[in-house]
Amino acid sequence: RLPESNTETEVPLSLGSAGVALDAETQVSQIQQALVNNLHWVQGKDEQFANAHDYYTALAHSVRNQLLKKRIRTAKTYAEAKAKNVYYLSAEFLMGRQLGNGLINLGMYDTMRHALADCGLDLDELLEREAEPGLGNGGLGRLAACFMDSLTTLNLPAIGYGIRYEFGIFTQLIRQGHQVEAPDKWLSYGNPWEIARPDYRVEIKFGGHTEVYKKDGDDDYQVRWIQAQTVIGIPHDVPVPGYGTDNVNLLRLWKAEAGEAFDLDAFNAGDYFGAVANKMISENITKVLYPNDETRQGKELRLQQQYFFVACSLQDIIRLHLRDHSNLGNLAEFSAIQLNDTHPAIGVAELMRLLIDEYSFEWAAAWQITQRTFGYTNHTLMPEALEKWSVDLFGKLLPRHLEIIYEINHRFLAQVKLRYPNDPDRLERLSLIEEGGERRVRMANLACVGSHAINGVAALHTELLKQEVLQDFYELWPDKFSNKTNGITPRRWLLQCNPRLAQLISETIGDSWITNLDDLKQLEAHLDDEAFRHAWQAIKQENKWSLARYIHDAVGIEVNPDSMFDVQIKRIHEYKRQLMNVLHVITLYNRMVQNPGDHVVPRTVIFGGKAAPGYAMAKLVVKLINAVADVVNNDPSVNGRLKVVFLPNYNVSQAQRLFPASDLSEQISTAGMEASGTGNMKFALNGALTIGTLDGANVEIREEVGADNFFLFGLTTEQVAACKAVGHNPWYYYDTNPELKRTLDVIASGLFSPGEPDLFLPILDSLLVDDPYMVMADFAAYVQCQEHVSRTYEDRDRWVRMAILNTARIGKFSADRTIADYAREIWKVKAVPVAGE
Numbered sequence: 001r002l003p004e005s006n007t008e009t010e011v012p013l014s015l016g017s018a019g020v021a022l023d024a025e026t027q028v029s030q031i032q033q034a035l036v037n038n039l040h041w042v043q044g045k046d047e048q049f050a051n052a053h054d055y056y057t058a059l060a061h062s063v064r065n066q067l068l069k070k071r072i073r074t075a076k077t078y079a080e081a082k083a084k085n086v087y088y089l090s091a092e093f094l095m096g097r098q099l100g101n102g103l104i105n106l107g108m109y110d111t112m113r114h115a116l117a118d119c120g121l122d123l124d125e126l127l128e129r130e131a132e133p134g135l136g137n138g139g140l141g142r143l144a145a146c147f148m149d150s151l152t153t154l155n156l157p158a159i160g161y162g163i164r165y166e167f168g169i170f171t172q173l174i175r176q177g178h179q180v181e182a183p184d185k186w187l188s189y190g191n192p193w194e195i196a197r198p199d200y201r202v203e204i205k206f207g208g209h210t211e212v213y214k215k216d217g218d219d220d221y222q223v224r225w226i227q228a229q230t231v232i233g234i235p236h237d238v239p240v241p242g243y244g245t246d247n248v249n250l251l252r253l254w255k256a257e258a259g260e261a262f263d264l265d266a267f268n269a270g271d272y273f274g275a276v277a278n279k280m281i282s283e284n285i286t287k288v289l290y291p292n293d294e295t296r297q298g299k300e301l302r303l304q305q306q307y308f309f310v311a312c313s314l315q316d317i318i319r320l321h322l323r324d325h326s327n328l329g330n331l332a333e334f335s336a337i338q339l340n341d342t343h344p345a346i347g348v349a350e351l352m353r354l355l356i357d358e359y360s361f362e363w364a365a366a367w368q369i370t371q372r373t374f375g376y377t378n379h380t381l382m383p384e385a386l387e388k389w390s391v392d393l394f395g396k397l398l399p400r401h402l403e404i405i406y407e408i409n410h411r412f413l414a415q416v417k418l419r420y421p422n423d424p425d426r427l428e429r430l431s432l433i434e435e436g437g438e439r440r441v442r443m444a445n446l447a448c449v450g451s452h453a454i455n456g457v458a459a460l461h462t463e464l465l466k467q468e469v470l471q472d473f474y475e476l477w478p479d480k481f482s483n484k485t486n487g488i489t490p491r492r493w494l495l496q497c498n499p500r501l502a503q504l505i506s507e508t509i510g511d512s513w514i515t516n517l518d519d520l521k522q523l524e525a526h527l528d529d530e531a532f533r534h535a536w537q538a539i540k541q542e543n544k545w546s547l548a549r550y551i552h553d554a555v556g557i558e559v560n561p562d563s564m565f566d567v568q569i570k571r572i573h574e575y576k577r578q579l580m581n582v583l584h585v586i587t588l589y590n591r592m593v594q595n596p597g598d599h600v601v602p603r604t605v606i607f608g609g610k611a612a613p614g615y616a617m618a619k620l621v622v623k624l625i626n627a628v629a630d631v632v633n634n635d636p637s638v639n640g641r642l643k644v645v646f647l648p649n650y651n652v653s654q655a656q657r658l659f660p661a662s663d664l665s666e667q668i669s670t671a672g673m674e675a676s677g678t679g680n681m682k683f684a685l686n687g688a689l690t691i692g693t694l695d696g697a698n699v700e701i702r703e704e705v706g707a708d709n710f711f712l713f714g715l716t717t718e719q720v721a722a723c724k725a726v727g728h729n730p731w732y733y734y735d736t737n738p739e740l741k742r743t744l745d746v747i748a749s750g751l752f753s754p755g756e757p758d759l760f761l762p763i764l765d766s767l768l769v770d771d772p773y774m775v776m777a778d779f780a781a782y783v784q785c786q787e788h789v790s791r792t793y794e795d796r797d798r799w800v801r802m803a804i805l806n807t808a809r810i811g812k813f814s815a816d817r818t819i820a821d822y823a824r825e826i827w828k829v830k831a832v833p834v835a836g837e
């Protein structure tokens with residue numbers, strides 16, 4: 001029922017652009033025309049042979065064409081305006097699927113659904129065909145994606161620079177309850193969203209040595225880097241739409257290719273394999289994402305990845321600057337480069353190298369430009385995350401950068417010495433080089449010294465940075481520090497993922513909340529409207545039914561949509577305390593077994609999250625969750641009142657199903673350990689209530705939604721520190737809390753590990769020997785708070801009111817607000833709106 005294709009090269013879609021209001025029928029027929037054109041001329045198939053994937057690709061191209069039209073005008077507008085640009089450097093961008101988001105942001109979603117249905121195609125089914133680009137581990141990668149959405153929505157000129165990993169975060173399989181990793185072949189069907197730009201290729205050097213030389217006709221000595229290897233960077237551009245704007249920004253991801261594809265000497269000597277080997281080594285650089293979250297392994301390939309994408313990006317930034325300006329002297333006036341954690345911190349040394357060695361700047365001038373250009377965001381307090389590279393490795397791979405870092409350090413420490421004349425310990429702590437044992441380059445110190453702005457990602461986190469991790473830098477330069485509390489994009493995390501709730505909200509207060517999330521406050525005026533509350537609850541119920549079907553299809557477990565959906569979804573990490581959650585589940589189970597007649601509020605406890613492949617304890621927690629699920633879900637005496645679900649392969653697409661269907665959000669990290677969290681914001685936006693500690697952004701969420709609408713428990717940061725200072729004794733809690741004792745004893749009894757009685761011993765040991773994450777200390781308070789949660793849930797009307805208030809008061813956590821703060825206070829960039837057609 002599709003029309004005949006035509007040979008017009010430009011697809012005549014003009015939906016979503018301001019000013020052009022086509023009548024519905026014309027819109028539908030244009031969409032269908034575009035689809036059939038793309039099916040024929042992009043996929044080379046007709047309806048007889050086309051499969052769902054062909055239709056998906058055709059549809060993706062229809063949307064991409066719209067984005068590219070806008071992109072062309074955006075590029076022109078930015079170039080004419082000579083505006084200041086934001087360059088967001090991040091080793092990770094966890095963008096999620098693009099098609100649904102593109103349709104939403106272009107304002108075409110409903111029309112597209114209708115147009116497809118009209119010719120017998122189901123939009124939802126086609127959306128499911130898209131492979132998720134998992135180019136990140138979790139928090140900071142997903143934050144970068146939300147930021148790209150907000151940057152564009154706010155019409156700020158920006159490019160996100162990163163790495164086009166051929167394999168993203170691994171696919172998590174669960175086999176006999178254990179996590180098993182499989183490669184993520186996200187590119188195997190091609191990627192309709194990217195455009196390779198070999199014309200903007202750049203050359204990147206590695207290894208070799210440096211030498212001093214005199215430039216022709218110049219008395220001064222210069223340094224040059226004679227590399228051992230050259231790798232080519234090819235940019236792949238992905239258009240990034242904003243909501244309700246004609247601006248389209250770019251995500252520019254670098255792919256590594258061999259400099260000399262063929263070693264001709266080896267080839268001529270008959271060594272065909274050797275001739276191609278170099279090509280393979282170079283291309284390895286962008287092969288695979290390191291699957292560690294908040295722990296960094298000092299692996300050579302990782303340093304290569306970091307330098308590769310940063311050096312590519314800086315060359316690109318300089319090319320763009322010199323297109324519009326005669327020299328680099330004013331680079332900082334037109335470019336703000338943000339370092340997303342320390343992964344791109346080598347950029348400080350690379351920009352110095354470029355300015356001095358390639359563009360002949362004096363040290364002082366180059367340093368001023370560099371410092372004024374860079375800003376640095378820290379994302380974690382975990383000591384394992386502070387990247388340090390062995391000086392040996394560094395010198396071998398980046399000999400010129402090591403010299404530059406020594407020089408930066410020399411000048412920096414001289415300055416420190418003037419200010420603190422007799423303080424060698426301070427000097428030692430501030431130094432860019434860690435001494436004692438193997439000497440190492442401290443990337444966080446490099447980032448701090450080379451940036452004019454340093455920020456944390458929630459108020460508490462920024463305070464802890466100032467008092468602990470970066471205290472010496474704070475004392476030196478208090479004005480460099482500021483807080484930028486994280487945010488999330490309301491487009492993906494409400495409008496797109498929860499269409500029913502989004503519609504109810506828009507019908508009730510209008511749709512201005514989509515770009516001005518504070519407007520959700522107007523919902524409070526409807527709190528006493530019974531029909532509104534019923535509608536709210538009915539939507540949550542429908543969302544829970546959809547999730548229940550999904551769970552059944554994914555893992556074959558039947559869950560009761562009338563039970564409380566109690567959800568913890570995030571990377572598996574000891575500090576996030578999934579273990580405490582599962583101990584609570586075991587406690588509930590023990591109670592049911594002991595007192596079968598007791599009244600209980602039915603719960604479905606849902607977990608999702610990946611463990612780093614080398615993180616044995618986290619993987620054991622995954623196994624424990626699955627083992628407990630096996631026992632609890634199959635015990636007839638439980639009678640469906642408690643279900644435990646571990647959803648394999650948690651990712652952005654799965655998150656979009658989970659947040660809208662959740663009742664309870666588990667944000668239970670040890671106080672002082674979670675920098676911010678952003679899942680906590682997504683839950684509250686979708687009307688889930690939080691049980692949480694005073695950690696990260698929980699503190700500010702509770703402030704906003706009100707203490708009455710938040711289930712708080714547990715030690716504070718100060719109490720954790722005090723407890724550790726006097727010596728935390730986990731046995732005390734085991735001996736004095738009979739329920740906790742029973743819970744650990746049941747694990748020790750082997751109930752959850754038939755045939756392998758010792759399987760979970762490492763978990764018990766960790767809890768009873770030193771309990772570094774204070775699970776034992778917080779357990780009683782957590783269980784008690786969960787009882788309060790259950791009682792509240794029984795009063796469904798009260799619960800719904802609390803849920804509405806959570807949504808109504810969460811406006812602060814829009815990434816639009818976060819980005820506006822960065823733009824005003826750190827980047828000093830202004831909006832450059834693209835005029836409508």
Ligand code: 4GP
Pocket residue numbers: 137138139140141143293294341379380385457486674675676677678696
């Ligand atoms: C994460 C933090 O753990 C999380 O609290 C925060 O919300 C997120 O960054 C964004 O700021 N850190 C990482 C990491 O993802 O790799 O350090």
